[in-house]
Amino acid sequence: MADRLRGIGYDAGVLYEKDFDSNPFFTEERARRDLRAIRTELNAGAVLIMASDPHRLDVAAGIAASEGLEVWLQPRRFDRPVREQVRSVCSAADTAERLRIAGATVGLVVGCELTLSTPGLLPGPTFWSRGALLTVTFPLLPLANRRLRRLLADLVGEARSRFAGPISYGAGDWERPDWSIFDVVGVDRYRDAHNAARFEQDLRALVERADGMPVYVFEFGTCTYRGAAAKASTAAGVIRGRDQHTVPRRLVRDEQEQADYLIELLEVFDRAGIAGTFVWGFSEPALTTSDEPGRDLDLASYGIVSAHADGTWTPKRAYHAIAAWYRDNAG
Numbered sequence: 001m002a003d004r005l006r007g008i009g010y011d012a013g014v015l016y017e018k019d020f021d022s023n024p025f026f027t028e029e030r031a032r033r034d035l036r037a038i039r040t041e042l043n044a045g046a047v048l049i050m051a052s053d054p055h056r057l058d059v060a061a062g063i064a065a066s067e068g069l070e071v072w073l074q075p076r077r078f079d080r081p082v083r084e085q086v087r088s089v090c091s092a093a094d095t096a097e098r099l100r101i102a103g104a105t106v107g108l109v110v111g112c113e114l115t116l117s118t119p120g121l122l123p124g125p126t127f128w129s130r131g132a133l134l135t136v137t138f139p140l141l142p143l144a145n146r147r148l149r150r151l152l153a154d155l156v157g158e159a160r161s162r163f164a165g166p167i168s169y170g171a172g173d174w175e176r177p178d179w180s181i182f183d184v185v186g187v188d189r190y191r192d193a194h195n196a197a198r199f200e201q202d203l204r205a206l207v208e209r210a211d212g213m214p215v216y217v218f219e220f221g222t223c224t225y226r227g228a229a230a231k232a233s234t235a236a237g238v239i240r241g242r243d244q245h246t247v248p249r250r251l252v253r254d255e256q257e258q259a260d261y262l263i264e265l266l267e268v269f270d271r272a273g274i275a276g277t278f279v280w281g282f283s284e285p286a287l288t289t290s291d292e293p294g295r296d297l298d299l300a301s302y303g304i305v306s307a308h309a310d311g312t313w314t315p316k317r318a319y320h321a322i323a324a325w326y327r328d329n330a331g
Contacts, residue, residue, distance in 0.1 A: 005070065005276030006326045007046030008038060008304075009219060011284060012060040014076045015052040016127065023056075023285045025311035031060045032067075034313075038282060039067045042319065043326035046070035048109065048218055048278045052077055054091040061095055065104035071096075072278075074109040074170065074218075078117045078127045082151065085111065085118060089155045093162035100165045108163055109186060109218060110155040112170035114148055121147045134174065145176040156181050170218040173202075184276075185210045188219035190233035191265060203272035216276035217269055221302040222261045224316065226254040229261040236300045239287075246294045253299060255317040262304075262318050263325055270329070279322060283307050289314075 012031065013023035038044050047069045051057040057073055064071045073096050075088035089110050099106045115121045116130045121144045123137055124130035130137075137144075152169060159167055168186035171177050173195075179185050187206065191199045207215050222228045223235040225247075231237075240246050262279055269277050285307045287297040298306045304322060305313040 004270065004274075004329075005046050005216065006044055006330065007048060007070070007072070007276060007278040008042065008044050008322075009048045009050065009278050009281035010034065010038065010060065010064070011281055012049055012051035012056040013053060014050055014078070016078050021286065023283075025285050026056055028059055028063070030311060032063050034282060035060070035064045035067050035069065038064075039069055042282075042323050043330065044069070045326075045330070046072065046276065046278070048072045048074055050074040050076050050112070052088075054088060054095070057092055058095045061099060061106070065099050065102070065106065070105040070107075071099065072107045072109055072168075072218075074112055076112060076117070079119060082118060082120070085114075085151075086155065086158055090158050090162060093159040096165060097163045100163070107166040107168060107184065108159055109168050109170055110152065110159055112218070113172040113175065113188065114151060115141075115144045115172065115175055118151070121151070138174070141174055148175060149178050152177055153181060168216060168218075179210065179213065183213070185213050185215040186218050187215070188280075189217050190220055190222070191229075191261075191268075192232045192234075193230040200268050200272055203269065203274065207273040214275035215273070216278070217274055218278050219280040220262075220265050220269075220277070221280040222258055223300050223302055224253060224255055224258045224306075225251040225299040226257060228254070229257050232261065236302065239297065239300045245287075245297055247297060247300050249294045251296075251299045253296075258304075258316065259318040259321040263321055266322075266325055266329075279304065283313055285311070285313075 013026045047064050049060045073092045075092040096106045096108045122130050124133050166183035168184035171187045222232040228235040283303040283305045284301040287301040288309045289298040289306050290296045304318040
């Protein structure tokens with residue numbers, strides 16, 4: 001397959017909870033620093049920008065476009081009413097259309113795993129609880145997927161009335177969108193101990209079912225401690241506490257495991273015929289490094305750079321590995 005898209009996810013600030021901003025250091029200057037590094041150092045051709053605040057999404061997307069990156073916008077609203085999700089998609093569609101008219105290559109992802117992030121599709125009062133309950137609420141997935149398809153139809157309808165470019169969705173592997181209303185099949189796919197044996201086979205089947213429509217993996221990755229790859233999709237579950245986050249003191253930093261995992265999956269995706277890949281992710285700025293035992297939150301970060309409390313960052317081994325792989329496997 002020619003012209004594969006090599007990208008990465010960029011967190012411009014998601015309110016996973018009302019008192020937790022995933023990027024408390026966001027400024028236009030820092031976003032420009034990060035997105036320039038993504039283009040010039042990481043050798044990425046595309047970026048998936050996620051944010052809860054429409055202004056941050058607009059600012060980061062404009063910077064990414066000015067740096068020559070293909071831009072995919074993904075508004076993220078957690079535990080908010082559907083009407084707010086609709087407004088966020090409309091705002092992102094307006095931003096995407098403005099950038100498209102100005103000459104940027106841009107797409108819109110109308111949501112991410114909405115059965116978990118949006119109230120009312122599955123039982124549970126919060127995003128975190130709905131995720132934790134998924135193993136016991138799976139008999140309700142047919143109903144949840146019917147609700148999801150209705151919601152996605154509304155979101156795509158609103159988006160298409162404002163934006164003339166490609167539209168997709170970031171589906172969890174338990175979700176069953178109606179892909180016929182989209183331009184790109186978009187999925188989040190994490191390989192772990194439970195699905196490793198069938199992972200590549202399932203991807204090939206997904207590409208075959210897409211029947212010629214491009215398939216993008218909008219999220220894949222793992223954290224930076226030993227053993228994280230075996231539970232990649234839930235590896236950040238080691239974080240404890242609400243007012244002050246901690247991680248178990250027994251965790252051992254293993255940047256090579258993270259780097260190896262990402263490169264292995266990039267190779268799997270290529271073999272399976274995936275058209276676009278977005279590593280999750282560049283940085284998780286709220287999960288900062290520390291020398292204090294139990295406080296090195298970067299261990300539980302999917303970022304390929306280590307975030308520091310002053311808003312700066314340091315590349316991990318995965319950063320250099322991906323930069324080399326994207327350079328050697330461009331397009």
